[in-house]
Amino acid sequence: xxxxxxxxxxxxGIGGNVGKKFAREGYHVALCRRSDEEGLxxxxxxxxxxxxxxxxxxxxxxKEGAIEDLIEAVEAGIGPIDxxxxxxxxxxxxxxxxxxxxKVFELGWQMxxxxxxxxxxxxFPRMVERGSGTLLVTSATASVRGNAGQxxxxxxxxGRRMLCxxxxxEFASKGIHVAHILIDGAVDAPDTLGKMMGADAFQKLREARxxxxxxxxxxxxxxxxxxxxxxxxRSAWTHELDLRAFSDLAWWNHAA
Numbered sequence: 007x008x009x010x011x012x013x014x015x016x017x018x019g020i021g022g023n024v025g026k027k028f029a030r031e032g033y034h035v036a037l038c039r040r041s042d043e044e045g046l047x048x049x050x051x052x053x054x055x056x057x058x059x060x061x062x063x064x065x066x067x068x069k070e071g072a073i074e075d076l077i078e079a080v081e082a083g084i085g086p087i088d089x090x091x092x093x094x095x096x097x098x099x100x101x102x103x104x105x106x107x108x109k110v111f112e113l114g115w116q117m118x119x120x121x122x123x124x125x126x127x128x129x130f131p132r133m134v135e136r137g138s139g140t141l142l143v144t145s146a147t148a149s150v151r152g153n154a155g156q157x158x159x160x161x162x163x164x165g166r167r168m169l170c171x172x173x174x175x176e177f178a179s180k181g182i183h184v185a186h187i188l189i190d191g192a193v194d195a196p197d198t199l200g201k202m203m204g205a206d207a208f209q210k211l212r213e214a215r216x217x218x219x220x221x222x223x224x225x226x227x228x229x230x231x232x233x234x235x236x237x238x239x240r241s242a243w244t245h246e247l248d249l250r251a252f253s254d255l256a257w258w259n260h261a262a
Contacts, residue, residue, distance in 0.1 A: 008034040008059055010085045012077070014067060014125070015039065015093030019195025020144055022049045023225035024091055024232045029058030031233060033089070036080045038063040045197065067094055068116045073124045087129060089140040089236050092122050096162045097146070099202065100155030111158045118162035119169055126173055133182050140183045140236045143170050147190045147257045167246075174245050185235045188248035190257050194222040221253045 011028040015021045016037035025035040026049070035053060037060060039046050046062040053060040061084065065076050080087060096118035098110055122143065133139030149167040152160035170186040177184065192199055194216050200208040215221035228249055235244050250256065 007085050008032060009088040010034050010036060010080065011089040011091065012036045012080055012087045013038060013091045013093060014065075014073075014121070015091075015095065015144070016046065016049060016062075017042075017093075017195065017197045018045060018049070019193055019198050019225045020189075020228055020232075021091065021093040023229040024093070024142075025049065025060065026053055026056075026058070026226075027229035027233045028089065028236075029053045029060055030056065034059040034061070034084055036061050036063060036084060036087075038065045038067075038076060040064070040066050042197070067121045068113070073121060074128045077125070077128045081132065086132070086136060087139070089142065090125060090129060091142045091144070091232065092125055093144045094118070094121055095144075095146075095198065097148075097159050097202070101157070102155060103157060106157045111161065114158035114162035115165065118159075119165035122166055122169055126169075130173075130177060130182060134177070134180045136181075138181045141170075141173070141185070142232055142236060143184070143186050145170075145186055145188045147188065149186075149188060151257050151260075170245075178243070178245075181240070183236070183238070183240070183243050185244055186246045187232065187235070188246065189223070189228075189250075190248045191250040191254045192222050193228070194224055215253075219253075221251050223249060223251050 011033040013021050013025045013035060016025055016039050025037050029035045037046060037049055043064055050060045050062045065072050067073055094117050096114040145166055146163050148156050148160040149163035167186055170184055174184040238244060
């Protein structure tokens with residue numbers, strides 16, 4: 007039976023490329039996203055065309071019981087989940103305090119923090135019983151630095167980082183590897199950054215900083231780091247790391 011990697015947030019950027027990497031390494035990849043069934047099926051087809059094994063699942067992670075039902079279905083129908091990637095974002099763009107409604111602020115928390123808690127609450131008891139498991143968590147610069155207009159994003163991502171720390175403190179000794187992966191820069195991803203910026207502006211950014219310039223983070227290269235972390239020996243586990251393009255200043259070097 008193939009090992010199983012569950013990807014929550016399997017778009018064409020980080021999530022989809024991490025899924026492809028794990029599939030190439032012999033995992034069955036259960037790819038999950040909220041919408042765009044056509045895009046999801048495309049990633050599954052690409053994996054299968056390379057000889058890999060994958061399944062696609064449309065899941066609204068905010069909906070009550072959806073994450074729990076998904077984990078139960080994968081474990082029962084496909085196999086025990088060895089690795090889970092929590093890749094759901096909570097970026098809503100810059101908004102002043104006045105323009106950040108209670109609903110928007112809560113949605114950020116639901117996506118970034120509560121959903122992660124629900125994954126751990128449902129899956130970790132199974133992993134403890136099996137004696138092993140890995141949780142990879144995509145995070146953002148906002149988890150360590152709160153800027154103006156980022157009330158929802160920074161609040162929710164800061165909570166995500168602290169939750170990773172508490173989960174690590176409780177479960178590392180029980181065989182579960184928790185890794186918080188901080189993405190400190192712009193990712194060359196059409197359905198995340200591309201959608202936020204708009205197609206024309208995104209293409210101009212790619213031409214100015216990406217492509218042959220390597221100034222945008224390439225998801226297929228980032229996926230190699232995700233996989234490496236998941237395979238680390240327990241005597242040398244990484245809990246937190248950050249990724250950025252070579253030409254970017256680190257978050258701690260910025261004035262704001």
